[in-house]
Amino acid sequence: xSNNRLSSVANAARVLKAFTASHPSWGVTELANxxxxxxxxxxxxxxxLVDSAMLEQHQNGRYGxxxxxFDLAAAAPTQRGLHEALLLPxxxxxxxxxxxxxxxxxDGRQVVYVxxxxxxxxxxxxxxxxxxxxAHCTGSGKALLAFAAPPLRDRVLKSWVLPARTAxxxxxxxxxxxxxxxxxxxxxxxxxxxxEIGIVSIAAPxxxxxxxxxxxxxxxxxxxxxxxxxxxxxxxxxxxxRVTSSRLGYTG
Amino acid sequence: xSNNRLSSVANAARVLKAFTASHPSWGVTELANxxxxxxxxxxxxxxxLVDSAMLEQHQNGRYGxxxxxFDLAAAAPTQRGLHEALLLPxxxxxxxxxxxxxxxxxDGRQVVYVxxxxxxxxxxxxxxxxxxxxAHCTGSGKALLAFAAPPLRDRVLKSWVLPARTAxxxxxxxxxxxxxxxxxxxxxxxxxxxxEIGIVSIAAPxxxxxxxxxxxxxxxxxxxxxxxxxxxxxxxxxxxxRVTSSRLGYTG
DNA sequence: ACAGTTGTCCCGCTATGCGGAATAGTCCTA
DNA sequence: TAGGACTATTCCGCATAGCGGGACAACTGT
Numbered sequence: 001x002s003n004n005r006l007s008s009v010a011n012a013a014r015v016l017k018a019f020t021a022s023h024p025s026w027g028v029t030e031l032a033n034x035x036x037x038x039x040x041x042x043x044x045x046x047x048x049l050v051d052s053a054m055l056e057q058h059q060n061g062r063y064g065x066x067x068x069x070f071d072l073a074a075a076a077p078t079q080r081g082l083h084e085a086l087l088l089p090x091x092x093x094x095x096x097x098x099x100x101x102x103x104x105x106x107d108g109r110q111v112v113y114v115x116x117x118x119x120x121x122x123x124x125x126x127x128x129x130x131x132x133x134x135a136h137c138t139g140s141g142k143a144l145l146a147f148a149a150p151p152l153r154d155r156v157l158k159s160w161v162l163p164a165r166t167a168x169x170x171x172x173x174x175x176x177x178x179x180x181x182x183x184x185x186x187x188x189x190x191x192x193x194x195x196e197i198g199i200v201s202i203a204a205p206x207x208x209x210x211x212x213x214x215x216x217x218x219x220x221x222x223x224x225x226x227x228x229x230x231x232x233x234x235x236x237x238x239x240x241x242r243v244t245s246s247r248l249g250y251t252g
Numbered sequence: 253x254s255n256n257r258l259s260s261v262a263n264a265a266r267v268l269k270a271f272t273a274s275h276p277s278w279g280v281t282e283l284a285n286x287x288x289x290x291x292x293x294x295x296x297x298x299x300x301l302v303d304s305a306m307l308e309q310h311q312n313g314r315y316g317x318x319x320x321x322f323d324l325a326a327a328a329p330t331q332r333g334l335h336e337a338l339l340l341p342x343x344x345x346x347x348x349x350x351x352x353x354x355x356x357x358x359d360g361r362q363v364v365y366v367x368x369x370x371x372x373x374x375x376x377x378x379x380x381x382x383x384x385x386x387a388h389c390t391g392s393g394k395a396l397l398a399f400a401a402p403p404l405r406d407r408v409l410k411s412w413v414l415p416a417r418t419a420x421x422x423x424x425x426x427x428x429x430x431x432x433x434x435x436x437x438x439x440x441x442x443x444x445x446x447x448e449i450g451i452v453s454i455a456a457p458x459x460x461x462x463x464x465x466x467x468x469x470x471x472x473x474x475x476x477x478x479x480x481x482x483x484x485x486x487x488x489x490x491x492x493x494r495v496t497s498s499r500l501g502y503t504g
Numbered sequence: 505a506c507a508g509t510t511g512t513c514c515c516g517c518t519a520t521g522c523g524g525a526a527t528a529g530t531c532c533t534a
Numbered sequence: 535t536a537g538g539a540c541t542a543t544t545c546c547g548c549a550t551a552g553c554g555g556g557a558c559a560a561c562t563g564t
Contacts, residue, residue: 040525
Protein backbone atom coordinates (compact mmCIF):
# COMPACT_ATOMS: atom_id res chain seq x y z
CA UNK A 1 0.00 0.00 0.00
CA SER A 2 1.19 3.49 -0.76
CA ASN A 3 3.04 5.46 1.84
CA ASN A 4 0.99 6.80 4.71
CA ARG A 5 -2.23 4.89 4.08
CA LEU A 6 -3.85 2.18 6.18
CA SER A 7 -4.82 -0.89 4.17
CA SER A 8 -7.27 -2.19 6.76
CA VAL A 9 -9.02 1.20 6.89
CA ALA A 10 -9.07 1.32 3.09
CA ASN A 11 -10.65 -2.14 3.06
CA ALA A 12 -13.20 -1.05 5.63
CA ALA A 13 -14.08 1.91 3.40
CA ARG A 14 -14.51 -0.47 0.47
CA VAL A 15 -16.84 -2.55 2.64
CA LEU A 16 -18.89 0.51 3.57
CA LYS A 17 -19.12 1.71 0.00
CA ALA A 18 -20.52 -1.63 -1.11
CA PHE A 19 -23.77 -0.68 0.61
CA THR A 20 -25.88 1.26 -1.86
CA ALA A 21 -29.54 1.98 -2.47
CA SER A 22 -29.53 -0.73 -5.11
CA HIS A 23 -27.64 -3.25 -2.92
CA PRO A 24 -28.42 -2.35 0.69
CA SER A 25 -27.72 -5.73 2.28
CA TRP A 26 -24.74 -8.16 2.00
CA GLY A 27 -23.76 -11.53 3.42
CA VAL A 28 -20.16 -12.20 4.51
CA THR A 29 -19.33 -14.66 1.74
CA GLU A 30 -21.06 -12.64 -0.95
CA LEU A 31 -19.19 -9.47 0.05
CA ALA A 32 -15.84 -11.28 0.32
CA ASN A 33 -16.29 -12.59 -3.22
CA UNK A 34 -17.36 -9.18 -4.47
CA UNK A 35 -14.36 -7.38 -2.93
CA UNK A 36 -11.89 -10.26 -3.49
CA UNK A 37 -10.96 -10.35 0.21
CA UNK A 38 -10.93 -13.37 2.51
CA UNK A 39 -14.07 -14.22 4.46
CA UNK A 40 -12.32 -13.84 7.80
CA UNK A 41 -11.05 -10.37 6.90
CA UNK A 42 -14.50 -9.26 5.76
CA UNK A 43 -16.07 -10.76 8.85
CA UNK A 44 -13.68 -8.92 11.15
CA UNK A 45 -14.32 -5.60 9.35
CA UNK A 46 -18.10 -6.09 9.43
CA UNK A 47 -18.07 -6.98 13.14
CA UNK A 48 -15.96 -3.96 13.98
CA LEU A 49 -18.28 -1.66 12.02
CA VAL A 50 -21.32 -3.19 13.73
CA ASP A 51 -19.73 -2.43 17.12
CA SER A 52 -19.35 1.16 15.93
CA ALA A 53 -23.01 1.40 14.77
CA MET A 54 -21.85 2.19 11.24
CA LEU A 55 -23.46 -1.09 10.15
CA GLU A 56 -25.98 -3.45 11.69
CA GLN A 57 -26.57 -7.18 11.37
CA HIS A 58 -30.06 -8.50 10.75
CA GLN A 59 -31.63 -11.68 12.04
CA ASN A 60 -30.86 -13.51 8.79
CA GLY A 61 -27.16 -12.88 9.34
CA ARG A 62 -26.90 -10.28 6.59
CA TYR A 63 -25.47 -6.80 7.13
CA GLY A 64 -26.87 -3.34 6.35
CA UNK A 65 -26.15 0.31 7.05
CA UNK A 66 -26.58 1.44 10.66
CA UNK A 67 -28.03 4.55 12.23
CA UNK A 68 -24.65 6.27 12.58
CA UNK A 69 -24.87 6.86 8.84
CA PHE A 70 -27.80 9.22 9.34
CA ASP A 71 -25.68 11.37 11.60
CA LEU A 72 -22.84 11.38 9.09
CA ALA A 73 -25.19 12.22 6.27
CA ALA A 74 -26.48 15.13 8.32
CA ALA A 75 -22.93 16.47 8.52
CA ALA A 76 -22.39 16.38 4.80
CA PRO A 77 -24.25 19.39 3.33
CA THR A 78 -23.64 21.61 6.33
CA GLN A 79 -19.92 21.68 5.75
CA ARG A 80 -20.13 22.48 2.09
CA GLY A 81 -20.84 26.11 2.85
CA LEU A 82 -23.80 26.08 0.50
CA HIS A 83 -26.53 25.29 2.91
CA GLU A 84 -27.29 28.67 4.37
CA ALA A 85 -26.93 30.43 1.04
CA LEU A 86 -29.48 28.08 -0.50
CA LEU A 87 -32.32 28.16 1.95
CA LEU A 88 -34.28 31.18 0.77
CA PRO A 89 -33.52 30.97 -2.97
CA UNK A 90 -34.54 27.32 -3.14
CA UNK A 91 -37.71 28.01 -1.19
CA UNK A 92 -38.61 30.91 -3.46
CA UNK A 93 -37.92 28.83 -6.55
CA UNK A 94 -40.05 25.99 -5.25
CA UNK A 95 -42.87 28.35 -4.32
CA UNK A 96 -42.73 30.14 -7.68
CA UNK A 97 -42.73 26.97 -9.78
CA UNK A 98 -44.48 24.47 -7.54
CA UNK A 99 -41.95 21.83 -8.60
CA UNK A 100 -39.04 19.98 -6.97
CA UNK A 101 -35.83 22.01 -6.69
CA UNK A 102 -32.42 20.36 -6.36
CA UNK A 103 -28.82 21.45 -6.11
CA UNK A 104 -26.12 19.15 -7.43
CA UNK A 105 -22.31 19.01 -7.60
CA UNK A 106 -20.13 17.30 -10.17
CA ASP A 107 -18.35 14.11 -9.14
CA GLY A 108 -16.42 12.68 -12.07
CA ARG A 109 -19.03 11.99 -14.74
CA GLN A 110 -21.95 12.10 -12.38
CA VAL A 111 -23.95 14.70 -10.55
CA VAL A 112 -24.63 14.21 -6.83
CA TYR A 113 -27.68 15.99 -5.49
CA VAL A 114 -26.67 17.49 -2.17
CA UNK A 115 -29.77 19.62 -1.50
CA UNK A 116 -33.37 19.18 -2.39
CA UNK A 117 -36.73 20.80 -1.74
CA UNK A 118 -39.69 18.78 -2.84
CA UNK A 119 -42.72 19.77 -4.78
CA UNK A 120 -45.99 19.28 -2.88
CA UNK A 121 -46.87 16.94 -5.74
CA UNK A 122 -43.92 14.64 -5.10
CA UNK A 123 -44.44 11.10 -3.91
CA UNK A 124 -40.73 10.62 -3.37
CA UNK A 125 -38.73 10.75 -0.14
CA UNK A 126 -35.47 12.25 0.90
CA UNK A 127 -34.21 8.70 0.92
CA UNK A 128 -33.41 9.64 -2.62
CA UNK A 129 -31.19 12.44 -1.35
CA UNK A 130 -27.54 12.09 -2.14
CA UNK A 131 -28.76 10.38 -5.23
CA UNK A 132 -26.32 10.51 -8.03
CA UNK A 133 -27.15 10.48 -11.70
CA UNK A 134 -25.26 10.65 -14.95
CA ALA A 135 -24.04 14.13 -15.74
CA HIS A 136 -24.57 13.94 -19.51
CA CYS A 137 -28.34 13.45 -19.38
CA THR A 138 -29.51 15.66 -16.50
CA GLY A 139 -30.13 19.40 -16.35
CA SER A 140 -27.77 19.80 -13.40
CA GLY A 141 -25.10 17.63 -14.92
CA LYS A 142 -25.08 19.44 -18.23
CA ALA A 143 -25.00 22.83 -16.47
CA LEU A 144 -22.06 21.70 -14.35
CA LEU A 145 -20.17 20.46 -17.42
CA ALA A 146 -20.98 23.53 -19.52
CA PHE A 147 -19.73 25.98 -16.90
CA ALA A 148 -16.86 23.88 -15.56
CA ALA A 149 -13.32 25.14 -15.95
CA PRO A 150 -12.18 24.02 -19.45
CA PRO A 151 -9.36 21.72 -18.20
CA LEU A 152 -11.81 19.87 -15.94
CA ARG A 153 -14.41 19.66 -18.70
CA ASP A 154 -11.87 18.36 -21.21
CA ARG A 155 -10.70 15.72 -18.74
CA VAL A 156 -14.27 14.51 -18.13
CA LEU A 157 -15.22 14.51 -21.84
CA LYS A 158 -12.07 12.71 -22.98
CA SER A 159 -12.75 9.10 -24.01
CA TRP A 160 -16.21 9.17 -22.46
CA VAL A 161 -18.59 6.50 -23.75
CA LEU A 162 -21.97 8.05 -22.96
CA PRO A 163 -24.60 5.51 -21.83
CA ALA A 164 -28.06 5.90 -23.35
CA ARG A 165 -30.78 6.12 -20.70
CA THR A 166 -33.66 6.82 -23.13
CA ALA A 167 -33.95 7.22 -26.90
CA UNK A 168 -33.38 10.96 -26.34
CA UNK A 169 -30.08 10.68 -24.48
CA UNK A 170 -27.06 12.32 -26.10
CA UNK A 171 -24.58 9.53 -26.80
CA UNK A 172 -21.76 11.22 -28.73
CA UNK A 173 -19.11 13.52 -27.28
CA UNK A 174 -19.15 15.97 -30.26
CA UNK A 175 -22.92 16.37 -29.94
CA UNK A 176 -22.62 16.90 -26.20
CA UNK A 177 -19.93 19.55 -26.76
CA UNK A 178 -22.21 21.37 -29.15
CA UNK A 179 -25.00 21.38 -26.63
CA UNK A 180 -22.70 22.53 -23.83
CA UNK A 181 -21.68 25.51 -26.01
CA UNK A 182 -25.35 26.36 -26.51
CA UNK A 183 -25.93 26.10 -22.75
CA UNK A 184 -23.06 28.48 -22.05
CA UNK A 185 -24.48 31.00 -24.54
CA UNK A 186 -28.00 31.00 -23.20
CA UNK A 187 -27.09 30.57 -19.51
CA UNK A 188 -29.22 27.53 -18.64
CA UNK A 189 -29.46 23.82 -19.48
CA UNK A 190 -32.38 21.55 -20.14
CA UNK A 191 -32.93 17.81 -19.90
CA UNK A 192 -35.87 16.71 -22.05
CA UNK A 193 -36.67 13.04 -21.52
CA UNK A 194 -32.93 12.29 -21.57
CA UNK A 195 -32.59 10.69 -18.13
CA GLU A 196 -36.16 9.43 -17.87
CA ILE A 197 -39.07 9.53 -20.27
CA GLY A 198 -41.66 12.09 -19.18
CA ILE A 199 -39.31 14.17 -17.00
CA VAL A 200 -37.92 17.58 -17.91
CA SER A 201 -35.43 19.61 -15.84
CA ILE A 202 -34.00 23.09 -16.22
CA ALA A 203 -30.76 24.09 -14.47
CA ALA A 204 -28.35 26.98 -14.09
CA PRO A 205 -24.90 27.28 -12.48
CA UNK A 206 -24.07 28.48 -8.97
CA UNK A 207 -20.75 30.31 -8.75
CA UNK A 208 -18.55 31.18 -5.79
CA UNK A 209 -16.62 34.38 -5.06
CA UNK A 210 -13.80 33.37 -7.40
CA UNK A 211 -16.23 32.87 -10.27
CA UNK A 212 -15.89 29.11 -10.23
CA UNK A 213 -18.99 26.99 -10.82
CA UNK A 214 -19.37 24.87 -7.70
CA UNK A 215 -22.96 23.60 -8.03
CA UNK A 216 -26.05 23.78 -10.22
CA UNK A 217 -29.61 24.55 -9.21
CA UNK A 218 -32.45 22.84 -11.05
CA UNK A 219 -36.20 22.45 -11.24
CA UNK A 220 -37.50 19.09 -12.38
CA UNK A 221 -40.95 17.68 -13.03
CA UNK A 222 -43.29 16.03 -15.53
CA UNK A 223 -42.91 17.48 -19.01
CA UNK A 224 -46.50 18.74 -19.23
CA UNK A 225 -46.29 20.77 -16.04
CA UNK A 226 -42.84 22.22 -16.79
CA UNK A 227 -43.75 23.04 -20.39
CA UNK A 228 -46.96 24.76 -19.33
CA UNK A 229 -44.85 27.43 -17.59
CA UNK A 230 -41.55 26.92 -19.37
CA UNK A 231 -40.49 30.53 -19.72
CA UNK A 232 -41.41 31.33 -16.13
CA UNK A 233 -39.49 28.35 -14.79
CA UNK A 234 -36.43 29.17 -16.91
CA UNK A 235 -36.43 32.81 -15.79
CA UNK A 236 -36.85 31.78 -12.16
CA UNK A 237 -34.03 29.20 -12.25
CA UNK A 238 -31.63 31.71 -13.80
CA UNK A 239 -32.63 34.46 -11.37
CA UNK A 240 -32.40 32.34 -8.25
CA UNK A 241 -29.14 30.67 -9.14
CA ARG A 242 -27.76 34.18 -9.56
CA VAL A 243 -29.16 35.19 -6.16
CA THR A 244 -27.42 32.20 -4.65
CA SER A 245 -24.16 33.03 -6.41
CA SER A 246 -24.36 36.59 -5.07
CA ARG A 247 -24.83 35.27 -1.57
CA LEU A 248 -21.64 33.26 -2.05
CA GLY A 249 -19.73 36.39 -3.03
CA TYR A 250 -19.91 36.19 -6.84
CA THR A 251 -19.93 39.64 -8.44
CA GLY A 252 -19.70 38.87 -12.18
CA UNK B 253 -8.82 -4.90 21.81
CA SER B 254 -11.46 -7.57 22.17
CA ASN B 255 -11.27 -10.72 20.16
CA ASN B 256 -12.11 -10.43 16.47
CA ARG B 257 -12.17 -6.66 16.22
CA LEU B 258 -9.84 -4.38 14.30
CA SER B 259 -8.54 -1.49 16.38
CA SER B 260 -7.51 0.60 13.37
CA VAL B 261 -10.97 0.18 11.82
CA ALA B 262 -12.59 1.01 15.15
CA ASN B 263 -10.47 4.17 15.33
CA ALA B 264 -11.44 5.07 11.78
CA ALA B 265 -15.10 4.69 12.74
CA ARG B 266 -14.52 7.00 15.72
CA VAL B 267 -12.96 9.51 13.34
CA LEU B 268 -15.94 9.33 11.00
CA LYS B 269 -18.44 9.66 13.80
CA ALA B 270 -16.77 12.86 14.99
CA PHE B 271 -18.26 14.60 11.94
CA THR B 272 -21.72 15.83 12.85
CA ALA B 273 -24.07 18.53 11.75
CA SER B 274 -22.94 20.59 14.70
CA HIS B 275 -19.22 19.92 14.11
CA PRO B 276 -18.84 19.26 10.37
CA SER B 277 -15.14 20.15 10.02
CA TRP B 278 -12.03 19.09 12.01
CA GLY B 279 -8.30 19.77 11.93
CA VAL B 280 -5.80 16.95 12.52
CA THR B 281 -4.53 18.24 15.87
CA GLU B 282 -7.99 19.17 17.13
CA LEU B 283 -9.37 15.74 16.26
CA ALA B 284 -6.36 13.92 17.76
CA ASN B 285 -6.89 15.78 21.03
CA UNK B 286 -10.63 15.10 20.96
CA UNK B 287 -10.21 11.35 20.37
CA UNK B 288 -7.03 11.02 22.50
CA UNK B 289 -5.09 9.49 19.59
CA UNK B 290 -1.70 10.54 18.25
CA UNK B 291 -1.56 13.13 15.45
CA UNK B 292 0.20 10.73 13.09
CA UNK B 293 -2.45 8.03 13.61
CA UNK B 294 -5.26 10.49 13.00
CA UNK B 295 -3.48 11.89 9.97
CA UNK B 296 -3.07 8.42 8.46
CA UNK B 297 -6.75 7.59 9.05
CA UNK B 298 -7.91 10.91 7.58
CA UNK B 299 -5.70 10.52 4.50
CA UNK B 300 -6.92 6.98 3.91
CA LEU B 301 -10.56 8.09 4.21
CA VAL B 302 -9.92 10.99 1.82
CA ASP B 303 -8.52 8.52 -0.74
CA SER B 304 -11.75 6.55 -0.35
CA ALA B 305 -13.96 9.66 -0.83
CA MET B 306 -15.51 9.11 2.59
CA LEU B 307 -13.96 12.42 3.66
CA GLU B 308 -12.50 15.38 1.82
CA GLN B 309 -9.85 17.94 2.73
CA HIS B 310 -10.53 21.62 2.20
CA GLN B 311 -8.10 24.30 1.14
CA ASN B 312 -7.58 25.40 4.74
CA GLY B 313 -6.30 21.94 5.59
CA ARG B 314 -9.39 20.94 7.56
CA TYR B 315 -11.38 17.80 6.85
CA GLY B 316 -15.10 17.25 6.19
CA UNK B 317 -17.49 14.56 5.02
CA UNK B 318 -17.15 13.48 1.38
CA UNK B 319 -19.66 12.60 -1.30
CA UNK B 320 -19.47 8.87 -0.65
CA UNK B 321 -21.54 9.59 2.44
CA PHE B 322 -24.51 10.56 0.30
CA ASP B 323 -24.46 7.18 -1.35
CA LEU B 324 -24.25 5.43 2.02
CA ALA B 325 -27.07 7.53 3.39
CA ALA B 326 -29.16 6.55 0.39
CA ALA B 327 -28.63 2.90 1.32
CA ALA B 328 -29.84 3.34 4.85
CA PRO B 329 -33.66 3.54 4.68
CA THR B 330 -33.97 1.18 1.75
CA GLN B 331 -32.65 -1.74 3.73
CA ARG B 332 -34.91 -1.19 6.69
CA GLY B 333 -37.84 -2.72 4.85
CA LEU B 334 -39.99 0.25 5.75
CA HIS B 335 -39.49 2.36 2.72
CA GLU B 336 -41.98 0.87 0.30
CA ALA B 337 -44.60 0.35 2.97
CA LEU B 338 -44.38 4.02 3.90
CA LEU B 339 -44.67 5.77 0.58
CA LEU B 340 -48.41 6.02 0.13
CA PRO B 341 -49.44 6.31 3.79
CA UNK B 342 -46.98 9.14 4.43
CA UNK B 343 -48.09 10.93 1.29
CA UNK B 344 -51.73 10.62 2.26
CA UNK B 345 -51.02 11.85 5.78
CA UNK B 346 -49.08 14.82 4.45
CA UNK B 347 -51.83 15.64 1.96
CA UNK B 348 -54.59 15.32 4.57
CA UNK B 349 -52.82 17.46 7.18
CA UNK B 350 -50.64 19.75 5.11
CA UNK B 351 -47.87 19.31 7.68
CA UNK B 352 -44.50 17.57 7.83
CA UNK B 353 -44.67 13.81 8.34
CA UNK B 354 -41.78 11.84 9.80
CA UNK B 355 -41.01 8.25 10.74
CA UNK B 356 -38.54 7.57 13.52
CA UNK B 357 -36.89 4.57 15.19
CA UNK B 358 -35.63 4.27 18.76
CA ASP B 359 -31.87 4.30 19.30
CA GLY B 360 -31.09 4.12 23.00
CA ARG B 361 -32.70 7.19 24.52
CA GLN B 362 -33.08 9.01 21.23
CA VAL B 363 -35.29 8.86 18.20
CA VAL B 364 -33.67 8.87 14.75
CA TYR B 365 -35.85 10.12 11.92
CA VAL B 366 -35.30 7.77 9.04
CA UNK B 367 -38.07 9.03 6.70
CA UNK B 368 -39.61 12.39 6.19
CA UNK B 369 -42.07 14.12 3.89
CA UNK B 370 -42.12 17.86 4.21
CA UNK B 371 -44.99 20.22 4.49
CA UNK B 372 -45.23 22.70 1.60
CA UNK B 373 -44.86 25.32 4.32
CA UNK B 374 -41.49 24.03 5.44
CA UNK B 375 -38.34 26.08 4.90
CA UNK B 376 -36.16 23.21 6.05
CA UNK B 377 -34.11 20.81 3.97
CA UNK B 378 -33.54 17.13 4.01
CA UNK B 379 -30.12 17.97 5.35
CA UNK B 380 -31.98 17.59 8.60
CA UNK B 381 -32.79 14.00 7.71
CA UNK B 382 -31.27 11.40 9.93
CA UNK B 383 -31.65 13.98 12.62
CA UNK B 384 -31.88 12.51 16.02
CA UNK B 385 -33.70 13.99 18.98
CA UNK B 386 -34.36 13.04 22.57
CA ALA B 387 -36.97 10.35 22.89
CA HIS B 388 -38.57 11.70 26.10
CA CYS B 389 -39.72 15.01 24.60
CA THR B 390 -40.85 14.15 21.06
CA GLY B 391 -44.07 12.62 19.78
CA SER B 392 -42.21 9.84 18.00
CA GLY B 393 -39.93 9.18 20.93
CA LYS B 394 -42.73 8.89 23.44
CA ALA B 395 -44.73 6.63 21.10
CA LEU B 396 -41.69 4.39 20.64
CA LEU B 397 -41.15 4.16 24.39
CA ALA B 398 -44.83 3.64 25.19
CA PHE B 399 -45.20 0.73 22.79
CA ALA B 400 -41.76 -0.78 23.23
CA ALA B 401 -41.43 -4.27 24.66
CA PRO B 402 -41.45 -3.84 28.48
CA PRO B 403 -37.89 -5.18 29.04
CA LEU B 404 -36.50 -2.67 26.52
CA ARG B 405 -38.56 0.16 27.99
CA ASP B 406 -37.44 -0.67 31.55
CA ARG B 407 -33.82 -0.74 30.44
CA VAL B 408 -34.10 2.68 28.79
CA LEU B 409 -36.01 4.26 31.70
CA LYS B 410 -33.70 2.91 34.40
CA SER B 411 -31.48 5.62 35.90
CA TRP B 412 -32.37 8.06 33.14
CA VAL B 413 -31.73 11.73 34.00
CA LEU B 414 -34.09 13.49 31.60
CA PRO B 415 -32.70 16.73 30.17
CA ALA B 416 -35.10 19.68 30.08
CA ARG B 417 -35.35 21.21 26.60
CA THR B 418 -38.12 23.71 27.45
CA ALA B 419 -40.11 24.55 30.60
CA UNK B 420 -42.65 21.97 29.42
CA UNK B 421 -40.28 19.01 29.13
CA UNK B 422 -40.98 16.01 31.36
CA UNK B 423 -37.97 15.64 33.63
CA UNK B 424 -38.92 12.86 36.03
CA UNK B 425 -39.09 9.16 35.22
CA UNK B 426 -42.27 8.51 37.26
CA UNK B 427 -44.07 11.31 35.42
CA UNK B 428 -42.84 9.97 32.08
CA UNK B 429 -44.08 6.49 33.00
CA UNK B 430 -47.52 7.89 33.79
CA UNK B 431 -47.66 9.62 30.46
CA UNK B 432 -46.49 6.52 28.59
CA UNK B 433 -49.36 4.56 30.22
CA UNK B 434 -51.82 7.21 29.01
CA UNK B 435 -50.32 7.01 25.51
CA UNK B 436 -50.75 3.23 25.46
CA UNK B 437 -54.40 3.58 26.49
CA UNK B 438 -55.35 6.16 23.92
CA UNK B 439 -53.12 4.86 21.10
CA UNK B 440 -51.20 8.03 20.22
CA UNK B 441 -48.64 10.40 21.77
CA UNK B 442 -48.31 14.13 21.77
CA UNK B 443 -45.41 16.54 22.22
CA UNK B 444 -46.64 19.99 23.25
CA UNK B 445 -43.78 22.49 23.35
CA UNK B 446 -41.61 19.86 25.06
CA UNK B 447 -38.80 19.69 22.51
CA GLU B 448 -39.17 23.22 21.18
CA ILE B 449 -41.48 26.07 22.15
CA GLY B 450 -44.16 26.57 19.53
CA ILE B 451 -43.97 23.08 18.02
CA VAL B 452 -46.51 20.29 18.54
CA SER B 453 -46.28 16.75 17.21
CA ILE B 454 -48.65 13.80 17.26
CA ALA B 455 -47.37 10.25 16.74
CA ALA B 456 -48.53 6.64 16.66
CA PRO B 457 -46.66 3.30 16.51
CA UNK B 458 -45.85 1.22 13.44
CA UNK B 459 -45.84 -2.53 14.11
CA UNK B 460 -44.41 -5.42 12.14
CA UNK B 461 -45.91 -8.87 11.48
CA UNK B 462 -44.84 -10.13 14.90
CA UNK B 463 -46.61 -7.24 16.60
CA UNK B 464 -43.40 -5.50 17.64
CA UNK B 465 -43.24 -1.73 17.44
CA UNK B 466 -40.43 -0.95 15.03
CA UNK B 467 -41.05 2.73 14.23
CA UNK B 468 -43.40 5.63 14.88
CA UNK B 469 -45.13 7.90 12.42
CA UNK B 470 -45.70 11.54 13.35
CA UNK B 471 -47.04 14.84 12.14
CA UNK B 472 -45.33 17.96 13.44
CA UNK B 473 -45.90 21.68 13.02
CA UNK B 474 -46.57 25.00 14.71
CA UNK B 475 -49.01 24.67 17.60
CA UNK B 476 -51.64 26.97 16.08
CA UNK B 477 -51.88 25.04 12.85
CA UNK B 478 -51.91 21.61 14.50
CA UNK B 479 -54.44 22.67 17.16
CA UNK B 480 -56.75 24.16 14.52
CA UNK B 481 -57.29 20.64 13.19
CA UNK B 482 -56.22 18.59 16.18
CA UNK B 483 -58.84 15.85 16.03
CA UNK B 484 -58.44 15.40 12.28
CA UNK B 485 -54.66 15.15 12.59
CA UNK B 486 -54.90 12.66 15.46
CA UNK B 487 -57.38 10.48 13.58
CA UNK B 488 -55.24 10.58 10.45
CA UNK B 489 -52.00 9.70 12.27
CA UNK B 490 -53.64 6.70 13.98
CA UNK B 491 -55.31 5.55 10.77
CA UNK B 492 -52.22 5.79 8.59
CA UNK B 493 -49.86 4.24 11.08
CA ARG B 494 -52.31 1.31 11.15
CA VAL B 495 -52.33 1.19 7.34
CA THR B 496 -48.54 1.03 7.40
CA SER B 497 -48.56 -1.69 10.05
CA SER B 498 -50.97 -3.72 7.92
CA ARG B 499 -48.67 -3.39 4.94
CA LEU B 500 -45.89 -4.82 7.11
CA GLY B 501 -48.01 -7.84 7.97
CA TYR B 502 -49.47 -6.76 11.33
CA THR B 503 -52.93 -8.24 11.88
CA GLY B 504 -53.74 -7.23 15.50
C1' DA C 505 10.56 39.07 11.54
C1' DC C 506 9.50 35.93 14.92
C1' DA C 507 6.82 32.93 17.86
C1' DG C 508 3.23 29.74 18.08
C1' DT C 509 0.61 26.31 16.02
C1' DT C 510 -0.62 23.36 12.50
C1' DG C 511 -0.35 19.45 9.00
C1' DT C 512 2.85 16.20 7.12
C1' DC C 513 6.42 12.85 7.12
C1' DC C 514 10.02 9.56 8.91
C1' DC C 515 11.68 5.59 11.52
C1' DG C 516 12.30 1.83 14.84
C1' DC C 517 9.53 -1.36 17.19
C1' DT C 518 5.89 -4.67 18.20
C1' DA C 519 1.26 -5.87 18.31
C1' DT C 520 -2.21 -6.17 15.09
C1' DG C 521 -4.34 -8.06 11.04
C1' DC C 522 -4.02 -11.58 7.59
C1' DG C 523 -5.86 -15.90 5.32
C1' DG C 524 -6.44 -20.80 5.33
C1' DA C 525 -8.84 -24.18 7.46
C1' DA C 526 -11.94 -26.07 10.76
C1' DT C 527 -16.33 -25.85 13.01
C1' DA C 528 -21.10 -24.76 14.11
C1' DG C 529 -25.45 -23.41 12.35
C1' DT C 530 -29.15 -22.93 8.89
C1' DC C 531 -31.86 -24.07 5.03
C1' DC C 532 -33.59 -26.88 1.44
C1' DT C 533 -34.72 -31.05 -0.82
C1' DA C 534 -35.45 -35.90 -1.46
C1' DT D 535 -35.97 -36.98 8.88
C1' DA D 536 -31.43 -36.98 7.21
C1' DG D 537 -27.97 -35.39 4.36
C1' DG D 538 -25.91 -32.09 1.39
C1' DA D 539 -24.87 -27.43 0.37
C1' DC D 540 -23.75 -23.21 1.93
C1' DT D 541 -23.25 -19.84 5.24
C1' DA D 542 -21.20 -17.22 9.36
C1' DT D 543 -17.90 -17.64 12.89
C1' DT D 544 -13.63 -18.87 15.13
C1' DC D 545 -8.80 -20.24 15.68
C1' DC D 546 -3.81 -19.98 14.99
C1' DG D 547 0.83 -19.23 13.16
C1' DC D 548 3.18 -15.76 10.77
C1' DA D 549 4.91 -11.36 9.13
C1' DT D 550 4.14 -6.92 8.04
C1' DA D 551 1.24 -3.09 8.81
C1' DG D 552 0.25 0.41 12.03
C1' DC D 553 1.80 2.81 16.06
C1' DG D 554 3.60 7.12 18.35
C1' DG D 555 7.34 10.27 19.18
C1' DG D 556 9.61 13.65 17.17
C1' DA D 557 11.40 16.46 13.34
C1' DC D 558 10.28 19.60 9.78
C1' DA D 559 7.80 22.65 6.54
C1' DA D 560 4.08 25.79 6.14
C1' DC D 561 0.90 29.06 7.81
C1' DT D 562 -1.00 32.63 10.80
C1' DG D 563 -1.06 36.38 13.91
C1' DT D 564 1.21 40.06 16.31
